[in-house]
Amino acid sequence: MKKLLAVLIGVCLVFVFVWERVDMVRLGYHIERLKHEKILLERERDELRVKVATLSAPDRIAKVAADKFGMTLPQPGQVVMVQSGPAEWSGASRQASEVRLAKADVPGGRR
Amino acid sequence: MAGSPSRTRRFVLLLVLLCGFGVVLFRLVSLQVLQAAELTVKADRQHQKTVSLEGARGTIVDRHGKVLAMNMDVPSVFGVPTALDSPAQTARTLSPVLRVRASELEKKLRQDRSFVWLARKLDPEQGHRLEQMPMEGIGTVLEGRRFYPKGPLLAHVLGFAGMDGAGLEGLERRYESHLHGEKRVAVLQRDALGRIVFPKDEAAQSPASGHSLTLTIDEVIQYVAEKELEEAMNKTRAKAGTVIVLDPQTGALLALAISPRFDPNSVAALTPGRWRNRALTDAYEPGSTMKAIVAAAALEEKVMKPGTMVFGENGRMTIANTVIHDHEKLGWVTFAQVIQKSSNIGAAKTGMALGDQRLYRYLQAFGFGQRTEIDLPGEAGGLLRDPKDWGRRSLASISMGQEIGVTPMQMVSAISVLANGGILMKPYVVSEVRDAQGQLLKQIDPQVKRRVISAETARTVTSILEGVVTDGTGAKAAIPGFRVAGKTGTAQKIDPRTGTYSATQFVGSFVGFVPADNPRLAMIVVIDEPQGESFGGLVAAPVFRRVGEQVLNYLGVSSNEPVKLAMATGRR
Structure with missing residues (x-):
């Protein structure tokens, strides 16, 4: 009976050993598949980053703005810096901050 | 008594079995003991795969994080000629995708070799098309390729990396030790089908990417500088041109535009002259822009005051048997x-009042004759001879910007001294390195090199240089609403054939800063060999104005003449 038990334990150990090896190989394949997937995703991410950088190039944006939307650079004097209200309007001595306004947006400004 | 036949058979059978086992045992000993070392190596070769891994090269971004250079893994295509049935057919199929002539591909595929490169580092779009048409005997591997998504923008500063990924020019070369990714060799286990099972050791983990660089450059300012320079180049049909924009308070480089431009994504067909950073490598005689520096030295040494009267000799003066002319008598x-009024005679007299030793000392202090030490490769130190080597006319010549060679970077650094109150800053282009x-x-951080002149002298020179723009030769540099200080320069080039000053080849330049009362930009514009009009005030000053007004708007710098608005009441 003891001999039979010893043999059974031995066989079990062999099975565990073999199962462990097989599982290791299976996990190895799985890891490689995931790595490949990661590489593909990283490639896609990098491609998108290059595309974003290319599409946001200033010369392209300027071309689209001019050709598609008819925009032009403001002429001298069309962009002015003005003192923003509170300090001046209230007469208080608070430091005035600056805002940028196109002349066309200035109330009462030339159109 | 003879043995029974069955015993004999048993004996023979035993003998055969023993012989059989003997053979197996012998083979076992032969394989496991005698040939053990050799076969172990062979087995390792079959089951292990050694691969060279390299981390991605670091990215380069502008001061707002906009990508200027980055790496991406792209496919490279190889062929196995011995595994191909019809090289001609394969070549015809691949030709439109790889954009290589079919005959050229076929020639490669007919070679008696087991591996041949067909195309390296394809565009992503080519890679996708190739993936949709798997072919026997054709394979791909991924390799890192450098992309410059903005094309020619800032190309002379960025430089470029070679096919092996190493930086060859510009920042790519200067910061190679930071940018390149970690290189590592890893051993992988593979099965009978050649598939990777699992890495043999830790080395197979992804190698670290290179460090990324953040520049002081502003992509938008760079674009404006390049656009306006190109426009001036088209108008003047000049040979070359340079625009540099610095923050005069810190020495941070905001833009460096050079014409002709090049695209770092495709440099194979270009000559080195095309990607030379002329702003650092090419020294030129600055002409009258040097008078601003000489004036600063004279005021600092108190040999002149703004109101000191100088006789202009009615436009003609003889020095050392040569005649100096002014364009205005x-x-x-x-x-x-x-x-x-950019008087040569007045400048010569100022130089003579200073004397050679003092003038030389100030020119050195302003950074001439030595590299600015900007973190870009290939910088020249210019030419500033020791006074003991000066001729009888040298003092006068140098005072009006001849007999001295300066780079545009040296000149804009020197003018920044006047802009920031007298301190020479070290120009720099990389502000941060990140992993x-x-x-x-x-x-x-910004680095002070030395104080050159007092703040008071800097203010006085600034006031004089404002006059250059309001009442002098630099009128076309005036930016409405802003006080501009600057100096024009028109220098004759040396004709290499005769060794004398050319009557047809000039360098027109303008160097200055704006707003003069609180400078945000120091800028130099150099137009090399313009055709037709060549005066700095006509070819370079307008570029200064156009770049200046757009950049000041972009930076939101307040005008000197603010518009005051009535308070909106809500009633219309």
Whole structure:
């Protein structure tokens, strides 16, 4: 009976050993598949980053703005810096901050 | 008694079995003991795969994080000629995708070799098309390729990396030790089908990417500088041109535009002259822009005051048996007018009042004759000879910007001294180095080199240089609403054939800063060999104005003449 038990334990150990090896190989394949997937995703991410950088190039944006939307650079004097209200309007001595306004947006400004 | 036949058979059977086992045992000993070392190596070769891994090269971004250079894994295509049935058919199929002539591909595929490169580092779009048409005997591997998504923008500063990924020019070369990714060799286990099972050791983990660089450059300012320079180049049909924009308070480089431009994504067909950074490598005689520096030295040494009267010799003066001319015949004028009207005779007299040793000392202090030490490769130190090597006319010549060679970077650094109150800053282009995880490794702060002149002298020279723009030769540099200080320069080039000054080849330049009362931009514009009009005030000053007004708008710099608005009441 003891001999039979010893043999059974031995066989079990062999099975565990073999199962462990097989599982290791299976996990190895799985890891490689995931790595490949990661590489593909990283490639896609990098491609998108290059595309974003290319599409946001200033010369392209300027071309689209001019050709598609008819925009032009403001002429001298069309962009002015003005003192923003509170300090001046209230007469208080608070430091005035600056805002940028196109002349066309200035109330009462030339159109 | 003879043995029974069954015993004999058993004996023979035993003998056969023993012989059989003997053979197996012998083979076992032969394989496991005698040939063990050799076969172990062979087995390892079959089951293990050694691969060379390299981390991605670091990215380069502008001061707002806009990508200027980055790496991406792209496919490279190889062929196995011995595995191909019809090289001609394969070549015809691949030709439109790889954009290589079919005959050229076929020639490669007919070679008696087991591996041949067909195309390296394809565009992503080519890679996708190739993936949709798997072919026997054709394979791909991924390799890192450098992309410059903005094309020619900032190309002379960025430089480029070679096919092996190493930086060859510009920042790519200067910061190679930071940018390149970690290189590592890893051993992988593979099965009978050649598939990777699992890495044999830790080395197979992804190698670290290179460090990324954050520049002081502003992509938008760079674009404006390049656009306006190109426009001036088209108008003047000049040979070359340079625009540099610096923050005069810190020495941070905001833009560096050079024409002709090039695209770092495709440099194979270009000559080195095309990607040379002329702003650092090419020294030129600055001409009258040097008078601003000489004036600063004279005021600092108190040999001149803005109101000191100088006789203009009616436009003609003889020095060392040579005649110096002014383009305007001047009589008695103030020292400020000498600079504003760009009088050669007045400048020569100023230099003579200073004397050779003092002038030389100030030119050195302003950074001439030595590299600015900007973190870009290939910088020249210019030419500033020791006074003991000067001729009898040298003092006068140098005072009006001849007999001295300066680079545009030296000149804009020197003018920044006047802009920032008298301090020479070290120009720089990289502000931060970060690792692949974004952790800050190194921060480069503005660096003071030395005080050159007092703040008071700087203010006085600034006031004189404002006059150059309001009443002098630099009128076309005026930016409405802003006080501009600057100096024009028109220098004759040396004709290499005769060794004398050319009557047809000039360098027109303008160097200055704006707003003069609180400078945000120091800028130099150099137009090399313009055709037709060549005066700096006509070819370079307008570029200064156009770049200046757009950049000041972009930076939101307040005009000197603010518009005051009535308070909106809500009623209409």
